[in-house]
Amino acid sequence: MALACQKNSYLTQLSSKVVSCESKQCQLVLNGKKSKINGFELILEDTILFPEGGGQPDDRGTIEDIPVLRVTRRGDKAVHFVEKPVDEGKEVSLTVDWQRRFDHMQQHTGQHLISALAESRFGYATTSWNLGDGNKSFIELNTPTMTDEEITELEKLCNDKIREGLTVTPKLFYDKDDPEWKKASCRGLPDDHVGPIRVLNIEGVDSNLCCGTHVSSLAHLQAIKLLGVDKGKKSKVNLLFVVGQRLLDYFGKCYAVEKGLTNVLSGPLEKQVDLADKAVKNQKASQKLALTLLRDMAVMEAKMFKLNPEKQPLFSHHRKEGDGEYMNIIATEIGDAAPCFLTTGDEKGSGMFLLCGSQDLLDKAGKLVMDILEAKGACSGGRYRGKANKLANKPKAEQVLLDFIAES
Template sequence: MALACQRNSYLKELDTTVKSCVAAEAKLLKNGKKETVKGFEVILEDTILFPEGGGQPDDRGTINDVGVLRITRRGAEAVHFVTTEIGAGTQVHVAVDWRRRFDHMQQHSGQHLITAVTENMYGWPTTTWNLGDRTCFIELDTPSMTEDQMTTLENELNSTIRAGRKVFPTLYHDKSDPDLAAARCRGLPDDHEGPVRVLTIEGIDSCLCCGTHVQNVSDIQVVKLLSVEKGKRKNSVNLHFVCGDRVLEYLGRTLQVEKSLTVLLKGPLEQHFELADKAVKGYKASNKTIQTLLRDVASLEAAKFKAQKEKPKVFIYHRKDGDLDFMNTLIKELNDESIVTIVTAGEDKGPGLVMLSGPEGIIKELGPKVMELLEGKGGYSQSRFQGKASKLQNRGKAAQLVQDILQATNQTTTEATNQTATEQ
């Protein structure tokens, strides 16, 4: 028996009974990270909440106003994960998050339509698909797809949507039924139980599918094909698309970007590419000039240090707009491995870069200790210790640590002083 959501995907509410409720744990995504959550697995006599499957994500909704955090399939049953116990035998009212559900219906039915029409027009079967948060894609068994082919396909898809075709599921209890054998199929899951469900787009396609779908292709509203890129499989491409309400959302985001770029580039949409290209070239030229000037500054700072009659054995330098190229240039221009050199780059209070050079034994000892004070990580290679720090404001403590260690190992003399070069 199919679930209520599969028999009628437009049901938004359902009264049913709890069959079982057992304590369980689930790994759920929270703030971009998976966390183990304690709760309960609830199985209902029937449900309008779709469990993930067939490439379609699971629904969201409530059971007696208790939020359902995940729905999975176990054999022929849907397992609802909640954090509040709902005892077996309880009469419950189930409601689905309709906005999420209808979005999935539009994208999934749109995928079936795109897959069928593409194969009919070009002979390219779909090998897999993905229903993402904002856009979707199908992977096509073809090494390339041209802009003209994409435009022709999009026109045919939207013409079919405007004409309207019924979309309906059929349950086959006999797996040897010849009509079932004629349907497109990538195979059934190993734990499949019960009848086989086939989704039909009238006059266009029949395909095995467990997902929720619209009743007529007109409910897909519109299809927009976005782009083509190489697929993961050899000789395949990914065709990205959006359907229905996602087209309006995509258009809304695009308009916001257009407005922002119009203000930033001081020109209308028709000139955005030309103005952006000009800005990028200007940025690259300016960045190249800055890099040259920074190398000149590094050379001058090194020359100033070397010009001292009595050079100290420790040289510490910080520059907030420095980078690795600047740091390497400064140490290279100093050209004295007997001097312990610590160069940092980045904002005074925040993350940044660290580089140490000098006698190998000392630097290998100092490096990890300095990085610990600066709350960073790094390693020794080619006579230098290099790393990234998260707290450059602790540079003073690092400088004092260096002095203490050098004095303890008798690597400095009483005349040696610590010179701290500061950015002009």
Template sequence: MCEEAEFSQPAKTQWYDRKNYVFVEFCVEDSKDVSVKIEKFRLIFSCKTADNTDLYNNIELYSKVDPNDSRHKRSDRSITLFMRKVEGKRAWPRLTKDKSKFAWLVVDFDNWRDWFNDDEQMIDMEHYANMLKDLKDAEKPPTMDDLDFETTVISCTPAELTTTFNGKDETLKGFNVILEDTLLFPEGGGQPDDRGFINDTPVLRVTRRGAEAVHFVQSPLEPLSKVQLKIDWERRFDHMQQHSGQHLLSALAESMFGFQTTSWEMGRQRSSIELDTTSMSSEQVEALEKATNEKIREHIPVNVRVISVDDPEMQQIESQDLPDDHAGPIRIIDIVGIDANMCCGTHVSNLSHLQVIKLLGTEKGKKKKTNLFFLVGNRVLKYAEKSLTVEKALTSLLKNGPAQHVEAVERLQKSAKLLQKNNQNLLRDLALLTAKTFKNDANKGKLFILHRKEGDNEFMNIIANEISTEVVLLFLTVGDEKGAGLFLLVGQVNAVEALGPKVAEILDGKGAGKQGRYQGRASKMSNRRKVEALLQRYVQMLDTKEE
């Protein structure tokens, strides 16, 4: 690669050579009217200095690039370029120092990283991933679907991962893998971890251990081997939208109402921020939603900067304390003109990538605080799609339009309450009639057994109160015969204490007893006939003793 320049403006520059791309990042302080043109074999740059001096530079590229799939982005202090190689998977040679040439482009050779040399460490992937995001147009979300990233396995050790599946904890056996570089974000800062693949092996968890990212997989990988790394981009971009949306919401909630954010949580379906206020009115929620969406429409850049721990700027950054095992520089997420905050998470490069923010409402939080729930971007679209599906179903069921749904449901609720009240009255009358019929039966025995699908606790207790003194044992059950239900065992104290736990065990349920009553819930009402047989044997045993 050679360099030619008519004017000079020295700038410390970083080059990143990947298999299919070349990235260039250089500083252009105190400049204006910046113009970058990427051609097939060269890069043309021009700008004006603070004193209106015109600068022009022409860099001949080593090999052909695709101008249609190349772009650049200007931030406050730098230019970042993304150039797609026409001949992919071919390394460009390392730059060679040539002190005889004086050009505005001053290369920092210690920052050169290529994919071809084994003895060179690869670039910091967190920086690399954010660079990818920053290079995309503000009007459309970024994509990393065609990203071809190769790295080296540093270590692979046996490990276990405990996960929850269908409400039950499950322990998976596998391996903890540490890579030389990674695209995958480890969980932290309120953001869940990424998912992806190492070669064809799924990465099930990524955690942080000091400055290292630990990848859990279920197949071993050979240390020092080269591997391909792929990211679940849909999951990553969703996390970027929610996290950047949280930064925007928190910043505006504080500037508009003085509500500071004390914590936040990114859920699978919705996210929330905890605000240091006892309440938030519906008018404030509406105003905050309107303000955040206005900022999204303004296409405000979101910049990522890195500063040292002892940088004076740290005194001006609103942030929580660093973790005890933090190592290296500090990463600042800067929503230009709105918020600058220390953060380790992944973010969009422009607020327009958030698409839209929807606030779902608030609820009381802990310690006199308020939780505000929200959706960002694609989650809003999915929420709208789901709501539309429900609306169509209700329209079909209620036989009216969406505007009349609430009125129709209110009428149904009133009708259901009236039916429920009438049903309870009928059950009471039926319970009294059942008890009266039994007491008037001249051939009634010492055991009374009854099952009624539509009954409830009150139904069973009315019968028990009316005839418990007439029998030795009374066993009542209500509920679906093939499902779960309720049971009640009433009788002599000694008999109930002995038989109650056995009844609960047979019905696969739980119960409690006191003063001749044992009642509870049954999981398998179909086993009630086994209980009836048990009680019949008990009563027969008593009859035998009396004889």
């Protein structure tokens, strides 16, 4: 594979001829959901839109102002998926989404640099990597642990090389038997590989087979930040990193969070962990106290009803901040004194309900109450319970229950 985007990753526009256009269906992730989209697969004589491969996602861009939704590889060809057809043989103009492309170039070259230095300095080989989706990237290293001291040293080595501005050069080998390309680091060629073999060289640091797009100088990475390690697959760690513009964006987000927490916690950055921990503990203590009081109130509500000499034939009660346990406590305390119709949540919206009483009442009036409240639930243990979507209709449900009790 030797596409224009691989020969010169800085190209943003190109003219090429349409070789084929076929009606196809493609599965895409749109708004976090997988969807099947009807469209067309375009193959061009050449392209500046990189097809997914080597751990790098595909590019985005346009062909004749038509958005390209997916770019995949088929042999030595790039297949562009679009929603509108383009005539075969037509000369078309291509434009790449440069912001996405340059981000991928920075992260991918950064990965090569980190991987090469991690192996040469510590003997930690890279087994896979993930570029991420505009956030953090990670490299899977063949080591069960990595110390903070090693991470700090590796980060310094990477940024030293960036300051040297070492050149990054792709080289094509057209002969598979050429012994020179076999000197490069390689986990093997893909089974369907055709065309020239591409080797990426970082001056004096690394020589590695790679099909992706890269910067031409380590200076274009700007800086690398190693964020730490997460536990990876068996006996491996994932080394998290950000490069270039992502690092600037990440730092900006971190500062915005720090500024917000400074106002919320009323303390500087170095004290925010302790302040946040204290705030969480206080909140948990307050929640525990509130729950205790809520349970006590449930018992009190039931006792007040039972002690009332003029109590109603139906105990109907609503508490916005109540929960299932609150309703169960009341129903248990009321016992056989009267049927219970209890609700919690937004009085004009949705919430929980509980209905208990004689089996006859549950069998004959329970379903009516469910329909009036537009509820979903079930009856078990002598209690009807579930979620109500229209608590505003509770007065109508109460009347149905009162009418049934009066007729019984």
